[in-house]
Amino acid sequence: MLLRDIKNIFEEELIEIYPLTEVQSFFYRTIEHYLHLQRFVLAIEPNLTLTKEEEEPIFIVLSRLKLQEPLQYILGCAHFMDLDFKVNSNVLIPRPETEELVCWILEDVEKKTNQQIRILDIGTGSGCIPISLAKHVSQAEVFAIDVSGEAIDVAKENAVLNGVDITFLKADILELQSLDLDFDIIVSNPPYVRQLEKIEMADNVKKYEPDMALYVPDDKALMFYEKISVFAKENLISGGTLYFEINQYLGKETKELLQNENFSEIELRKDMFGNDRMLKGAKK
Numbered sequence: 001m002l003l004r005d006i007k008n009i010f011e012e013e014l015i016e017i018y019p020l021t022e023v024q025s026f027f028y029r030t031i032e033h034y035l036h037l038q039r040f041v042l043a044i045e046p047n048l049t050l051t052k053e054e055e056e057p058i059f060i061v062l063s064r065l066k067l068q069e070p071l072q073y074i075l076g077c078a079h080f081m082d083l084d085f086k087v088n089s090n091v092l093i094p095r096p097e098t099e100e101l102v103c104w105i106l107e108d109v110e111k112k113t114n115q116q117i118r119i120l121d122i123g124t125g126s127g128c129i130p131i132s133l134a135k136h137v138s139q140a141e142v143f144a145i146d147v148s149g150e151a152i153d154v155a156k157e158n159a160v161l162n163g164v165d166i167t168f169l170k171a172d173i174l175e176l177q178s179l180d181l182d183f184d185i186i187v188s189n190p191p192y193v194r195q196l197e198k199i200e201m202a203d204n205v206k207k208y209e210p211d212m213a214l215y216v217p218d219d220k221a222l223m224f225y226e227k228i229s230v231f232a233k234e235n236l237i238s239g240g241t242l243y244f245e246i247n248q249y250l251g252k253e254t255k256e257l258l259q260n261e262n263f264s265e266i267e268l269r270k271d272m273f274g275n276d277r278m279l280k281g282a283k284k
Contacts, residue, residue, distance in 0.1 A: 001055055003031070003041070003048045014065055026071050030061045033075050068204040081132040085158045090150035092213045094128040097271045098189055101245050101278050102132050104269065105187060108241065108280075109137050118181065119143065120235070122173050122188035122228055125213060127155030127166070129187055134164035143179070145171040148212065174227050178235055186232045189245035190224035191216050197249070221247065225254055229261045236283040244279040251276025 007027050014023045028039040034057045041048060050058075064074050072078040072093045078085050080094035081102055087093055109117065116139050121130040124144035134142040144166055146152050152168050159166045169179070173190075193214045198206065205214070216223055225244060232242040242263065246254045248271075255268050263281030271277035 001050055003037075003050055004046060006050070006055065006058060007042070010062060013062060017066070017068065026061075026065060029071060029075070030058055033077075034058060034061075068202075068207060070204050070208055073208060078126070078128075080128045081135075083128075083132060083135060083162050085126050085128055085131070086154060086161065087126050088154060089208055090148060090210060091126040091154050092209055094126060097273075097277050098129065098245055099132075100269075100271055101187070101189065101243060102129055104278060104280070105133060105185065105243055106136055109133075109140075109185075112184075114139055116141070117184040119185045119187070120145070120179070120181075120183045122186065122231075123147075123190045123213070123224070124155050124168070125151050125189075127158045127168075129189065130166050131155075131158055131162050131164055133187075134159075134166055135162055141167075143167045143169065143181070143183075145169045145173065145176070145179075147172045148210075151210075151213075173224065173231065176231065178231075181235065182237045182240075183235055184237055184240050185243065186228070186236060186240070187243040188224070188228050190228065192221070192224070192245075192247040192250070194218045194221050194247070197247075221250060222254060222257055225257055229257060229263070233261060233263075233283060238283060240283045242281050242283070246277060246279050248275035248277055251279070254279055 010027045011023050031037045035054060061074050070093055072087050073089060076086060078087045078094050081099055085094060118141045119133055121144040124130055124146045127144060130142045130144040134140055144155060149170050152170050156168055191214055194216060196218050251268050255266060258266050258281040262284060264284050265282040267280045268276055269278040
């Protein structure tokens with residue numbers, strides 16, 4: 001079958017579910033993944049024909065996209081901070097907003113010259129945050145924890161894939177008191193979506209991404225932030241910094257939490273979409 005005809009089938013069968021630009025992105029990412037073809041291939045070879053063997057994985061992707069399964073899970077990979085990460089249904093798909101948090105940390109680390117620093121990521125999932133930091137900060141000793149052993153397994157694979165050395169620990173932050181180490185930086189993108197907000201979320205998130213990494217009870221929306229803030233006070237060095245990705249609707253409340261815990265230099269930042277999304281505070 002002609003590749004351009006397969007592209008037309010993608011658009012016809014998915015257009016009622018996704019915006020056209022997203023459908024086209026799905027198609028080009030799929031042919032790049034399976035056939036190593038760049039998106040300009042149809043401009044150069046408009047009559048490019050695929051064999052039945054070449055067609056098969058592309059139509060399998062199409063059938064799974066029709067069920068609203070995320071493309072990253074279908075392909076088994078996601079891109080974050082110009083790095084490749086393996087992903088499956090045990091971990092959240094890395095998002096652009098989280099890249100902004102990592103970039104903020106990197107900006108601050110650059111000001112510390114080349115001194116050795118120790119970083120902890122809490123709730124690491126795929127490992128995208130600590131791996132990206134380790135990749136860009138050669139002088140960092142990086143640790144990461146997650147309550148899910150399956151997530152830790154994925155993160156370990158990603159550390160090997162990206163050639164970085166990270167200490168991964170299976171632990172529940174709601175029960176953990178200390179790691180008997182002092183950290184310069186603690187960062188976390190913990191569960192923060194309230195059940196009342198679930199209705200706003202796309203089906204491809206609700207059906208496929210892990211609930212335990214997303215949701216918190218409506219009446220305990222800041223439960224992870226409260227625990228991590230207390231943990232950070234005990235495990236950061238003096239002047240050490242805590243970074244959070246936060247619920248866009250709870251910026252004021254999360255900032256007040258850090259104020260109540262006596263953090264200084266508190267800064268709330270918006271993401272690329274204008275939503276309160278990142279928070280920083282320093283231990284006095």
